[in-house]
Amino acid sequence: MDWTLEVVVVPVTDLDRAKAFYVDQCGFRAEIDAPFFEDVGRFVQLTPPGSRCSVVLESGMPESPGQPRMAPGSMRGLQLCVTDIEAARAELTGRGVDVTPVMHVSASGWAEGRGEAGWNCFLFFQDPDGNGWTIQEAPAPLTER
Known part of the structure; x- marks a missing residue:
């Protein structure tokens, strides 16, 4: 299953x-x-x-049994993956979304620019309520290469 x-x-x-x-x-x-x-x-x-x-x-949905309702803006860690981070950033900024520069994880924390590893490129933005989104560049699946 x-x-x-x-x-x-x-x-x-x-x-x-x-x-x-x-x-x-x-x-x-x-x-x-x-x-x-x-x-x-x-x-x-x-x-x-x-x-x-x-x-x-x-917004206003009946509360699920045993699951308290989440507060607006409380979601973090929502992540989308794309194969071209620069194109994703250009599209979002062109549509008026306040997106961070391309960033990567370095030995001292988050740093601006692309990382050396293929998976180490990210963007961040929030919706109008403050729910946090991450966009990560991920290599195309092997079937698409």
Whole structure:
């Protein structure tokens, strides 16, 4: 049996503002925008280009049994991978996203510029609520080389 990660819940304060950010500025595809029940909340599911894993923007969704609701802006460590970090940065900055310069992990911590290893190139940004995203340059899969 396969266990696949298909959806990550991202807590936000304003669904319309968050949807606009992810769709218009980050280029995510809007998959679903529908009410849960009549006049009770909305379900907004967005997917990054080329990904099978989507994000669901959460605001006012009923609390899951045994799982307290996350505060808007509390997500950290959300990570997207691309094969061209400079092109990803240019696209995001061109769409108005405040993205860090390309950075890498060095012996003394984070440093600006590309790292020597193929996996050691990163960008960072936050959504309007402060949920933190990382973009990492990852080599193309062997089947694509």
